[in-house]
Each structure stands twice: as C-alpha cells, then as structure tokens.
Amino acid sequence: MRIGTLKTSYGADEALFDSSVQRGLLVLLALGAVAFPFVASPYWLFLACLCAINVASATGLNLLTGYTGLVSLGQAAFMSVGAYAVAVLEIRLGTPFLLNLLIGAALAAVIGILVGIPSLRVKGLYLAIATIAASVILHFLFSHWSLTGEARGLSMPPASLFGYVIDQPFTLYWLIMPVTCLMVLGAANLLRTRIGRAFIAIRDRDISAEVLGIPLLRYKLTSFAISSFYAGLAGGLWAYFFRVVTPESFPLVNSIFYLAAIIVGGMGTILGGILGAVFMTLVPELLKFAANWLTPIYPDALAALAPVRTIVFGGLIVGFLIFEPRGLAEIWRRVRRFFHLWPFRT
Amino acid sequence: MSLARADMAARPILEVSGLSLAFGGLRALSDVSFTVPEEAITAVIGPNGAGKTSLFNTISGFYRPQAGSIIFAGENLQGVRAPQRAARGLARTFQNIALFRGMTVLDNIKLGRHAHMRTGVLDALLYWGRAQKEELELRAEIEERIIDFLEIQHIRDAAVGTLSYGLQKRVELARALAMRPRILMLDEPVAGMNREETEDMARFILDVKEEWGVTILMVEHDMGMVMDISDHVVVLNFGQVIASGTPREVQGNEAVIAAYLGSGDVGEIARRIKAEAA
Numbered sequence: 020m021r022i023g024t025l026k027t028s029y030g031a032d033e034a035l036f037d038s039s040v041q042r043g044l045l046v047l048l049a050l051g052a053v054a055f056p057f058v059a060s061p062y063w064l065f066l067a068c069l070c071a072i073n074v075a076s077a078t079g080l081n082l083l084t085g086y087t088g089l090v091s092l093g094q095a096a097f098m099s100v101g102a103y104a105v106a107v108l109e110i111r112l113g114t115p116f117l118l119n120l121l122i123g124a125a126l127a128a129v130i131g132i133l134v135g136i137p138s139l140r141v142k143g144l145y146l147a148i149a150t151i152a153a154s155v156i157l158h159f160l161f162s163h164w165s166l167t168g169e170a171r172g173l174s175m176p177p178a179s180l181f182g183y184v185i186d187q188p189f190t191l192y193w194l195i196m197p198v199t200c201l202m203v204l205g206a207a208n209l210l211r212t213r214i215g216r217a218f219i220a221i222r223d224r225d226i227s228a229e230v231l232g233i234p235l236l237r238y239k240l241t242s243f244a245i246s247s248f249y250a251g252l253a254g255g256l257w258a259y260f261f262r263v264v265t266p267e268s269f270p271l272v273n274s275i276f277y278l279a280a281i282i283v284g285g286m287g288t289i290l291g292g293i294l295g296a297v298f299m300t301l302v303p304e305l306l307k308f309a310a311n312w313l314t315p316i317y318p319d320a321l322a323a324l325a326p327v328r329t330i331v332f333g334g335l336i337v338g339f340l341i342f343e344p345r346g347l348a349e350i351w352r353r354v355r356r357f358f359h360l361w362p363f364r365t
Numbered sequence: 366m367s368l369a370r371a372d373m374a375a376r377p378i379l380e381v382s383g384l385s386l387a388f389g390g391l392r393a394l395s396d397v398s399f400t401v402p403e404e405a406i407t408a409v410i411g412p413n414g415a416g417k418t419s420l421f422n423t424i425s426g427f428y429r430p431q432a433g434s435i436i437f438a439g440e441n442l443q444g445v446r447a448p449q450r451a452a453r454g455l456a457r458t459f460q461n462i463a464l465f466r467g468m469t470v471l472d473n474i475k476l477g478r479h480a481h482m483r484t485g486v487l488d489a490l491l492y493w494g495r496a497q498k499e500e501l502e503l504r505a506e507i508e509e510r511i512i513d514f515l516e517i518q519h520i521r522d523a524a525v526g527t528l529s530y531g532l533q534k535r536v537e538l539a540r541a542l543a544m545r546p547r548i549l550m551l552d553e554p555v556a557g558m559n560r561e562e563t564e565d566m567a568r569f570i571l572d573v574k575e576e577w578g579v580t581i582l583m584v585e586h587d588m589g590m591v592m593d594i595s596d597h598v599v600v601l602n603f604g605q606v607i608a609s610g611t612p613r614e615v616q617g618n619e620a621v622i623a624a625y626l627g628s629g630d631v632g633e634i635a636r637r638i639k640a641e642a643a
Contacts, residue, residue: 029504030497208492212500213475213482215489220465220476227463230425231544232451232480241486287467 035207056192064188070300071199072256077280077296078206078289079249084278085286086215087242088222089138093131093150094250095273096157100127101251102258102268103161106173109258116178116185120198120255127251128244130157135243139236154271162266172265175258185259195256202249207289209245218242219287283339285346294347303332378403378548378580379424384433386416386423386604393419394604395640397433401548401597406574406581408591410615411601412624417584418460420601421552424582425457426450438547452480454547458537458554460584466526470517470536473525474507477543511539514576515569531562538569542577549573551583555590563587567594592616600624603640 026032036042056064080094104123108114114122134153138146161167177186178194185194209215217238220228225235258264276299284295310324317323343349377400386394393416401407409417422428424435426447435442442450456477464473482503488496512518515535520528525536534554541549554570555563567590573579585591591598592612600608600615602624608615615621 029501029508033500033504205490208496209486209489212484212489212492212496213479214484214486216468216472216476217479219468219472220479223465223467224463226427227459227465228476229447230451230457230463231476231540232448233476234446234448245486 033211035211052196056189061188064192066301066304068188068191068195068260070297071195072253072260073277073280073296073300074293075199075202075256076250076253077277077284078203078292079246079253080277081281081284081286081289081292082206082209082218082249083242083246085281085288085291086210086222087218087239088142089135089239089242090143090147090278091150091243091246092147092271092274092278093134093154094246094277095269095271096150096154097127097131097247097250098254098257098273099157099161099264099266099269100130100247101254102264103167103173103254104251105255105258106175106264107166109175109178110173113176116180116194116259120252123255123258124248124251127254128248131243131247131250132240134247135240138239138243150274151271154274158266168265170266172263172268174263177262178259186262191260195260198252198256202252203289203293206249206292210289214238214241222287279336281346283336283346285348288346288348290351291346291348294351298347302335303328306331376403377401378438379582380434380436381420381424382434382436384420384423384430384435386419386428386430392604394423394430397601397604397606399599399606399609401580401582403580404574404578405596406570406583406594407597407599408595409582409584409599409601410586410588410591415601415624416604417601418552419604421457421550421584424550425455448480451544454545455550456541456544456546456548457550458534458541458552460552460556462530462533462537464525464533464537464540467524469522469524470528470539471504471507471512471521473536474511474539474543475503477540478503478507478545481545507539507543511542514572515539515542531558531565534558534562534566535569538566538573542573542579546579548580548582551581551585553584553586555585555587563590570594605640 024038026037031037036045055067059067076094076098079097080091083089083091101120101123104126105116105119108119108122109116130153134150137149141149162170167173177184179185185191210218217228217233220231220233221235221238221242228238229235254269257268261268277296280295280299281292282295283298284293285291306324306328310321310328313324314321339346379401381400382398384394384397385392397416397420399407409420411417419428423430424442426442426445426449437450437453437455440453445453465476468476482499484496484499488494492500508521512521515538517532517535517539520532520536525533528536538551538554541551551570555566558566570581570583571594574581583595595612598609598612598615599606600618600621602620607620607624608618610618
C-alpha cells in the first residue's frame, strides 16, 4: 500500500515513526492500551503489568547486550537492587513512590557501573561470568543484611499518591504502563543520537570505534549504567507490584529469562525487546489455557500437560534460534515489507 | 624544481622524527623521520612489510613507539590516546575496510562526527533541544557537503555490508571526512579497485585537498596513482626511510629502484639481512 514516502525536511526523515500508516497504528495501539484496563479481567491486567515490567527490563538489557555487545547475566540482580531500594525507602522513610523508583534505579546504575568495570578487559562469556559473580555477591548481601530483611525479605506497603492507594492491578496498570512506555521511548531516542551509534560501533568493531574518537571504557560503562538503571526501575515497579521482596525474587534464572527474551525478540532492535519479553511472559500462560481447553476431553490434562508445557516452551525457544535467529522483530519487518507493495506485488 | 622547493618549505602539519617501533625482536620502524606539509598530498610507499601500516598505526595511537616523537599541528602526541587524537583532527581509513557492516551508510558517516558532538545521555533519552538540533544539523551537513560531494546519494540508506568494495571504500572516506579532519590518513585507498574506480578515488582525493583544504597522508601500492597525484613521496624499506622527495626525484633514486627490483650487489643484500637481524 505504501509505495514510497516523500519527505521534505531532514527532521521528517529522522523521525522515529516516519509514515502515516505507522503513526495510525501507533494511535490505535495507544487507544487499545488506554481502553484495556476497563475491559480486561484482573487476571489479564496482572499479566499486562508483568509484561510491561519485563519489557522495561529486557529493553535495558537489549541496550547493553543487543546494541553494545556486552553479554550480561546480571539483569535480575540489578532489578533486585532497585526492588530492595524501593522497599527499604517505602518502609523506613515513606518517601513518594516516584522518588523511590528513581533512587532505586540510580543505585542500580551505580552498581551496574561497578560491575561493568571489567568489561574493558574481558568480553563475551568471560564478561557473562563476571556478571554472574556480581549477582551471587548481591544475593549473598541481600540474604544476610538486616536492612534488607535477611532471608525473610521485606514486605512493604503499597504506593500511594495524595492518600490514594495504588494496590490493585487496575491502578498499578496506570503506574507501570506509562513508565514502561517512557522507558522504551527513551531507549529509541537514545539510539538515534551519537550515544546509540557509539554503542553499535563498539559492538561491531571496537578498534575502529576508537579511531573515530569514541573512548571505549566510558561508553561501555555508560551502557552498563543505562541498562542497570532500566533494570533498577523495572525492579522498583516489580516491588510495588508484588509488595514482597525476598532474596529468591530475582534468581539467576531470571537473568537468563531476559537474555532469552531479547534473543527470541531480536537483539539490537527496540521492537525485539518488547516482543521478546511479551512472548516469554505470555506463552507459558497461553499454554496453560490450551491445557485447560483440553480438560473436557481429557480430564487429567492440566496435571499431565504441566511438564509438557515446559517442554513446548523450551521447544519454541529452540525453534526460534534455528528458524528465525534474528527474532520476532524480523518477522514483523517482513510482514511490513510485504504490505508496502501489497496488493501490487507480493 | 623550484616549485617543489617552495612546497617543501611549506609549514609541516605533521612531523615525525626518530620514530622507532619494535615488536619483541622484530623492528618494524627504525629511526623514521619525515614531515607532512600542510594542504598537500604525501604518499608513503615501500615494498610489502616495509612498515607502512605500522607507521600509520603508530601515528593514530594504536602502537606506542619506543623512541621518537610525533608532532601534530605543533603538539607532541606522546601520551595522547587514539580517541583524543581523532578529536584533534587526525582521521584515517583502513587497509581492510573498517566500517560497521550492520549499520546504514548514513549512520556510518554520522559516526565520524562523534567526537565533535555534545549530546549527553539525558539529552539523548529525551531527544529534545540540543540532541535534536545537533542531529538535524549533522544530517544537513552530511547530506549537503559529504554525500553530495562523494556522489553516494543512492546508497545512503543501504546497509554497508551489501555494497561493493569500491563503494565501501568511498563510504569510509565519507566517514573520515565527517570527522572534520585536519589530516586525512588513507591506508591503501585504491587497493583492489579496477581502473575506473581508482580514477574516481584519485579524483575524490584531489578534490578533498583542493576544496576542503585537508592535508593527505596516504599509503598506496598503485604507483601510477601515487606518481600522478602526490606532491611528496616517502619511501620506506625495512622500517627505514630510504628516500623522500617529489615523485620525480624518488622515481630516479637508486636505493628505491634497488628496494623494488632488488640489486645484484651481494654487499647490499648482506647489509639488508644485517638490518633485519638487528
């Protein structure tokens, strides 16, 4: 349908959404997101909030791993820093929740910078091991420190705004969804400036990045800081969402979950982080539904299919790696390209 | 001849003196001295393994020389790291193209301006005010000055990995020009090109010198091109400068002929082996 796009200014050509079809779809999506809480059940709202939190964290990891090429298995640990900071501030000081979220994210960013320091010397798997080490240290710290409630963890009061308590999925949705949207928009903006380009340059060829005047260490640490800021913010939202933070809330397997999410979604694309996180969050739930539908035919379906569900989930991920290594975002790109010329040529 | 003299007297923008570089026992450069006059084309030639690329890597700041100094626009570059050298106007291209293959041509060129931009993380996240203004100014300048000049409008949105070798070399030149270079170091700009592409590139290099007033220092094996467009030629062999001067002077130099064609002189070969062993 779209044969070509005519632009008359550089600004129009540099826009994030450069065609009217795209902008139309975006408006529809926004309207859908606004209408969603009024029609969805609390269960689906719960899932929507969880998806949004995971999108925020996966987008952060995508900046670090997908764009800067630094493999990290510490995303869940950075989330735990944000979550604990928010819980402690809410319990001890009762400061406004937006401030708590920002402090938690900033603290996670500082920890991220510290963890990122070895990245100038080590790369790939070696860096991943270094980030695992950091996760283990943080886990140990949180499960032994009295401030963070040791092994019992912390349970915290809900967020409140001028006496209005935000504790139901419906109200939490209005906190989590806008914050996530802003974070994703921020990441997309970042990538069309010199900072985003520097990240990609470091990923693709760090020697020639240096010749272009990009100081490697500074940019690698910037990437770590932004990525763990995102994780910290997502962790803070997670804390307000569940209101119980324990050392087991953010296990290492969650870090792998985020890494899998950006691989399935498409590394190095903003859309990939979104699609991957939603896919990874929703598919296990959808498989549970599938098992439910089978119950009338086969009464033991739920019990019998529980392990099968995990296998199907794993199979889907492996399938993606083999058949669509560039992820869900690539499928979306192909669909778009098809419709650019449709119906004149397919 | 008198013209050449006048050129030689021009103020040098880059002065390399007594540069020595060794990797363990291998001496890549020994006591290399030469000057690069401003707004002229200086070519470094020499047989394979003569140390030309090592010389370039030392000037860009990848290798730390054991002895000698590099003075760029009156400033000693000792202790200045590669990214800062780039910010001071020392731009270069690589022998085997060092573009970012996954990015578009436009993004590759934009990367060249990195060191001259001011956008910080917060500006970038918001893409408001300074970040937006800076990006759009850069885009306009790249389109109107660089893309137009190098005739690559048709590929600006193509991924670099899909382009032909000759075009990639041209994009790399475009990226170096976006760095606001004071001196442009080209490592084999026409290697592997056919005659037509070579002539195009030679024309671009001459135009860069004439229109942009940029000094050019290049390593090249294509003697036809070197002799046609260079103002000065420096000849390296076994890490030493064996001759320098105008193309005509160098062409007639006996040491140069011996370096390229070999000599029947047994003593010469012995001296060479000795130099290599040292």
